[in-house]
Amino acid sequence: MSQTLVRAGGSVQSPTFGIENLADLPSDIQVTPIQLTSEDGAPSRGLLYKRKNSTPKVGVHIMHPRSDVSTSYYNGALSKAGYAVLARGSRSPNNDVSTIHENVLLDLAAGVRFLKEQGCETVILLGASGGASLAAFYQAQASAEPGERLTETPAGDPLDLNKYDLPEIDGITIIAGHLGEGLCMEQMIDAAVIDEDDPLASDPDLDMYNPANGFAIPPTPSVYSQEFLARYRAAQKARVRRIDAKARSLVNRQREAAALVAKLGPEAPLDLIRQANTETHMIIYRTAADPAYVDLTIDPDDRPVHSYFSDRPDLENYGSEGFGRYLTPRAWLSTWSANTSNAKTAHNLAKVKVPTLFVHYAGDCGTRMSHAKAIIEAGGAADKTLHLVRHTGHFGMFLPDAPGTGRNWEGMDKIIEWLQARFPV
Known part of the structure; x- marks a missing residue:
């Protein structure tokens, strides 16, 4: 089995294909709005980038399961390199209130079919952030033996992907x-919460933002004891359960209630019918509480004290926004639960035999280098590569102490180099 680990030397590379803004696309690249309909009738949309008259x-x-990536930074670079690019949202873009990953696979399939209808003999998936677990999940299901695909969602709703x-x-x-949104949530969820209906109710002995447990106000790094981390991680798992x-x-x-309505038929009381048609929503408070955000001795890499969105994770943790904040029970079980979600990157990538490249930003606050190595090592492909990009955060920008500023195009250049060697245009 061939596996390559490429470590970047930290030098600043000149962008070969980098295009930050759509206005800077070469004049021979056409961008076309695309409307798609999945096999179950769900609509979605995106942008098709391709050379004119070709x-x-x-x-x-x-594609990302929750975010519309139709104007993200990788689209221009790939189209400039000569690839047709379909970048898009799912059936519920930028809104994970009701995201069911199993349904989103049908959206992704509609995009693959569209590219084939455009004449593409070869289709490659690019997964960024949560798009990685989605891509691995898709191919694991697409390549399953007949009759071996999933037949229901994690909530137990029938959805036979074999059909x-x-x-x-x-x-x-x-x-x-x-690793997958559910596994990420298990890392980020605040173990100190003792009442899911009260965002301030907290166990001080499990509070990673309590100075008594090792927390220091950023930008000073925190240092937690192994004893605290063991208790904290166990309590995170317990909260998810x-x-x-x-x-x-x-x-x-x-x-x-729905079963009882079906049994009673026209005799079913109105209150029961309402209950059968009501899906209660859940609020998940305090989901910016991964100790590795502030303790840089945990699986050390290039990252600074930072969460995905803030240099004060302790304040973000109590803010108005957060991953999986407001959602249906079905969305929690399919997307955000470490225990029930099927969208686990390493698990699904083990079933994937097609060539696989993983570009890891070494300053990514949410994915440790050990995670990236574990994911690529789990991959089932004979041709698999891990490329490490130093001094770069989750969104592809140089870190404050990096030898460059703005966008680091090394990762995209590596993807294009890898594609050109295997799938030339």
């Missing part, structure tokens, strides 16, 4: 990918 040979499909057309793809590229139980209870309550 039939593309190789297409790159780019749908999931065209296999020819390669997977990952940039700034992570409690939320899982609550989600299943809410789903079952609605399902039982």
Whole structure:
């Protein structure tokens, strides 16, 4: 099995294909709005980038389960290199209130079919951040033996993927990918929460933002004891299990009401009908609490004290926004639960045999270098590569103490170099 680990030397590389803004695209690249409909009738949309008056040979499909990536930085670079690029959102872009990963696979399949209809003989998936686990999940299901695909969602709702057309793809590229949203949530969720209905209710002995446990006000790094970290990680897992139980209870309550309505028929009382049609929403407070955000001795790499969005994770943790903040029980079980979500990058990548590239930003606050290595090592492809980009954060920007500023194009240049060697246009 061939596996390559390439470590960047830290020098600043001149961008070969980098294009930050759509206005800077070469004049021979056309950007076309695309409307798609999945096999189950769900609509979605995106942008197709391709050279004018050409039939593309190789297409790159780019998608995230929750975010619209139609104008992200990788699209221009890939199209400039000659690849047709379909970059898009799912059926519920920029809104994970009801994101069911199993449904999103049908959206991704619609995009793969579209590229093939455009003449692409080869289709590559590019997964960034949560798009990595989505890409791996898709190909694992698409390549499954007949009858071996999933037949229901984690909430137990019937969804037989064996009945749908999931065209296999020819390669997977990952940039700034992570373990999967559920596994990330298990790292980030605040173990000190003792009442899911009260964002301030907290166990001080489990509070990673309590100075008594080793916390220091950023930018000073914190240092936690191994004893505290062991208790904290165990309590995080316990909190996820409690939320899982609550989600299943809410789903079952609605399902039982629906079954009773079906049994009673026209005699069913209105209150029961309303209960059968009501999906209660959940609020998940305090999800910016990964000790590795502030303790840089945990799996050391290039990252500074920072979360995905703030240099004060302790304040962000109590802010108005957060991952998985407001969502249905079904969305929690499918997307954000470490225990029930099927969208786990390493698990699914083990079933993937097509060439695989993982570009890891060594300053990514949410994905440790050990995670990236574990993911690529789990991959089932004979041709798999891990490329490490130093001094760069999750969104592809140089870190404050890096030898460069702005966008670091090294990762995209590596993806294009890798594609040109295997799937030339």
